[in-house]
Amino acid sequence: MTKSYEEIPLTPISDSPSTMNMTGLWRAFRPVVDISRCKKCTLCWKFCPDGAITLVDGVPVIDLKYCKGCGICAQECSAECIVMVPEGAE
């Protein structure tokens, strides 16, 4: 929504977290984690370019609102427990 010139600062100063950008909508492939095989190596978390993975007790939780589906987590997973599946597929 375009803001009136009266509502904006003098110059564009960005002060809001980028979590407003639903970059998960870009995704063509979705990471699916088989938690039962996870070795808690944390590599998926470490190499996620978007910081879209958080660790809960060492196990990844992928935030699909932001995951762009690059597949680095699946590529780097030491237990090979992440697979990329086409969006829309089960």
Place this chain on the structure above:
Amino acid sequence: MTKTTIPEEEFTYPGSTGCPGCGANLVMRYLLKGLGDRTVLSIPACCWAVMPGYWPSNCLKVPILYTAFEATGAGISGLRAAYDAKGVKDVTVVGFAGDGGTVDIGLQALSGAAERQTDAIYVMYDNEAYMNTGIQRSGATPWGAWTTTTPGGATKNYKHEPKKDIMAIMQAHGIPYAATVSVAHPEDFVKKAQKAKSLKGLRFIHALSPCPPGWRMSPQLTVEVARLAVDTHLFPLYEIDDGRLRITRKGKGTPVKEYLKIQGRFSHLDESQVDSIQKTVDERWAKLLKRESEGA
């Protein structure tokens, strides 16, 4: 709590508008893990001028001063002077620029900042071409690479010139610290960022930043290709601390063709060209080992 090998605290938010698999996202993420929240960034025109998102979005938990393309060296000098004048302490001033903004259009300002011994860290994230504008060659594009301005064609006009050696250029300025880092080795990366932070003067960090669209490869290979760059000795990890060179990761000595073959930008190279790259890499690696052993 699982123990992580790099600091768990994040200084980036999800929702950056970088491409899927962007190496430059990882560079920023690791850098800030090493530097912490008292960091002020000066960012010129480059992918990272766009990646924080449209106003009012910022994917970083630290402030950013956007500047003109060639102005990073001047920007960090201005910020540091203002904080000194105002008595603002405990602030890490960082210039964060791409390869074109560093080795080409921004080289003069960077050289000036280094000569003036500006108290700041300068990070070049090197995706080896003008990627934000759509993959045009830069002075940091390696020999033999395809880009949209070295498109090959009937005359085989690929990049004919070797990559500019920015580490040597920076070392020639007599700066206190220079290091290469890789997104495949975050622990080494964070450690070097922390070390740079602890020093004074102009510190320089050269980060290889794989670019899936520009390097013509699939996005899941970003970390793998960065790892191969180190393992093949094509992009060795080292630091020059007060003039002394130390290699921080020796790499396996994997043949360079393993690195080249997963990138479409090198797919046109024939065997003899690959051999010639291998020869250059071997020579440079031998020189680096020699420099390390001589303590220079």
Place this chain on the structure above:
Amino acid sequence: MRMVMTGNYASAYGAKASRAEVIAAYPITPQTSIVEKLADFVSSGEMNAKYIPVESEHSAMAACIAAETAGARTYTATSSHGLTLMHEVLMWASAARLPIVMTNVSRAMAPPWSVWVDHMDSVAQRDTGWMQFFCESNQEVLDTIIMAYKVCESRGVMLPAMIIEDAFILSHTSEPVDVPDQEIVDSFLPPYNPELKIEPGKAMGFGSLVRPDQYMEFRYKAMQAMRDAHDRFLRVEKEFKQVFGREYGGLLDTYRCDDAEVVLVAAGSTAATAKDVVDAMREKGQPVGLARLRAFRPFPHEEFRALASKVSGMGVLDRSYTFGAAGAFYTEIKASVYSCQKRPVMKNYIAGLGGRDITPKILEKIFEDIQLTAKRGGGDEVEWVDVAGLPRRWR
């Protein structure tokens, strides 16, 4: 304290009196003695500022932009090729709404190489969003720097300004100058304290990307600020007069224009010469006047319209030119007065490029030419003055 000093020293004393906190500058003839003097002030401890010896004018302005964004009052000085090298970042400074103050020692552009005065460099920066103040004396240079900081840093303005000295004629000529007491300047000009500045711990991105659906609103705001700077400047000058006892006639300094039949518009040091010519011609019974363009931006539209309604002829002297058109002052003034009910016959004189002297004799001939043109009701609109090979030499 009364001292004898050049225009360049007046600039340096102006920056010192204004307590600039960061100076980033690169030397260029004939600006050098400004930065030398400032380096002396900083080195001796007389001035509490950080001096960044940058490697180019582009970096000088870029460093000022960064420092000003971090909340420091900044100053720089340049000339000619230095100013035009800055062009990109001049635009940046104004759109980032940074109240940077700079002296430009106005000098011709090469080729041919010339280190002497004309206004091509300054006029070419018309659209950068900077205020431009042309000065006719060294005292005015010093005073205008102090006033400029106050205008620029006003909440409703927040735009940069350049103070323009004519190369050598002001920059290297000594005149008596009153250097005001620091406490009085401090009472007039409070420390710079912007609402928002870049500082550690505050995750703000300054100057980020906006979509086409939001860009124009930012530009509109800047345009409003430049418009509002007009009245703000007049108020600041009034206050300046109360404190320091000096004033310079607002944005358009009119001299013996009230009952004038024809007037000449000129900027910078030429205007001072022209005032003497007006006096001499008045003694001979010629009803002529001089309107000194002090501010090219903010542009004194209303002042020109008021003046135009009163006179039958208006000459405009441009010490610069626009290829394929007339001088920039002329085209703007003419556009400004076009919708006046009663408007004068107008003529543009291009003179004094590359340091060519604009002598009292030439100015007198220009006045006579305006009178003649007004009587005729028009004629050639643009005339180059004192060019060898042209039918009329003016000398």
